[in-house]
Amino acid sequence: MNSLCTLLHNLLKRKSFLVTFFIVLLIIVFGIFSCKKEYKGSPPTIQLRTDSSYIYKNDTVYIGKTFNVGIIAKKGSINITNFIIEVSNNNSTSRYLDTGLNAASLVENETIIKGLSPKDTWTFIVRDKDGSSASISFNIYANPNSTFGPVITIPSIVMGAQNNTSIGSFLDIKNVIVYNLQQAFNVQDSIQILYYYDSIQGNANTIASPNANIDPSVFTGTYALANWTIKNDTRYIQTSFTDADFVNCNNDSLLIATFNEPLSKRKAKNLAVGNIYVFETGDGKLGMFEVMNVVGSESGTIEIKVKMQPY
Numbered sequence: 032m033n034s035l036c037t038l039l040h041n042l043l044k045r046k047s048f049l050v051t052f053f054i055v056l057l058i059i060v061f062g063i064f065s066c067k068k069e070y071k072g073s074p075p076t077i078q079l080r081t082d083s084s085y086i087y088k089n090d091t092v093y094i095g096k097t098f099n100v101g102i103i104a105k106k107g108s109i110n111i112t113n114f115i116i117e118v119s120n121n122n123s124t125s126r127y128l129d130t131g132l133n134a135a136s137l138v139e140n141e142t143i144i145k146g147l148s149p150k151d152t153w154t155f156i157v158r159d160k161d162g163s164s165a166s167i168s169f170n171i172y173a174n175p176n177s178t179f180g181p182v183i184t185i186p187s188i189v190m191g192a193q194n195n196t197s198i199g200s201f202l203d204i205k206n207v208i209v210y211n212l213q214q215a216f217n218v219q220d221s222i223q224i225l226y227y228y229d230s231i232q233g234n235a236n237t238i239a240s241p242n243a244n245i246d247p248s249v250f251t252g253t254y255a256l257a258n259w260t261i262k263n264d265t266r267y268i269q270t271s272f273t274d275a276d277f278v279n280c281n282n283d284s285l286l287i288a289t290f291n292e293p294l295s296k297r298k299a300k301n302l303a304v305g306n307i308y309v310f311e312t313g314d315g316k317l318g319m320f321e322v323m324n325v326v327g328s329e330s331g332t333i334e335i336k337v338k339m340q341p342y
């Protein structure tokens with residue numbers, strides 16, 4: 032009987048030891064993984080260029096005028112994966128830019144148009160894969176002496192689609208010259224707008240710019256967009272304006288009030304007679320065009336009229 036009691040006692044002691052051992056082991060393992068999960072290396076860093084041509088602190092800008100911001104960011108322990116620009120005004124915040132990347136550093140220059148709000152808070156943010164981030168911000172105030180600027184009217188511009196052999200597809204809006212593909216290749220820095228008929232993605236009559244995501248089969252050969260080294264980026268906002276609104280636009284206030292960078296697109300698609308879009312060219316000029324005529328085919332044409340800020 033005593034031997035049986037001794038055996039049971041020893042088993043209980045052994046079981047207690049095993050339970051204790053496994054509990055301690057679990058605590059150690061959990062602690063190791065928790066430390067790994069919580070550990071974050073050094074965060075990225077961000078700063079603004081302070082050259083005389085850049086804004087880097089609170090400042091005042093005339094409504095409708097552009098200002099330049101230069102951003103320099105560097106990774107901490109791991110590469111930067113996101114760059115974000117936010118603008119806050121009138122008790123709301125919107126994303127001006129949100130782009131992904133995977134790089135050890137970032138150098139970015141932005142040209143921004145001062146809108147109508149009395150005060151804008153601009154915030155520039157970089158994040159890495161771990162969620163670590165860095166940000167910097169400043170306020171831009173509307174100059175109280177702001178006045179709205181003039182607009183010029185271009186009564187008619189005709190562009191041809193990609194297979195039109197007599198009328199080019201590429202527009203130098205500054206000088207109001209239309210070029211074919213080969214000619215445009217030689218003046219890439221002047222091309223802000225182009226037209227093509229999109230039968231691939233079903234977007235039909237499309238006005239875009241060289242930096243838009245255009246299928247490489249549209250403009251092909253030696254002078255294809257894929258071979259360009261300068262690709263200007265013009266962005267578009269569709270409106271519900273009427274022809275009367277277009278006619279009565281006598282200064283740039285309507286353009287400033289309408290163009291919204293976060294909502295803008297690189298293409299104005301499925302264009303039809305009467306459509307009106309506000310646009311911003313890559314060099315910061317605001318304008319709008321109205322479609323007057325369109326012949327929808329890969330050898331067709333589009334005719335627009337334009338009002339815009341003068342160069």
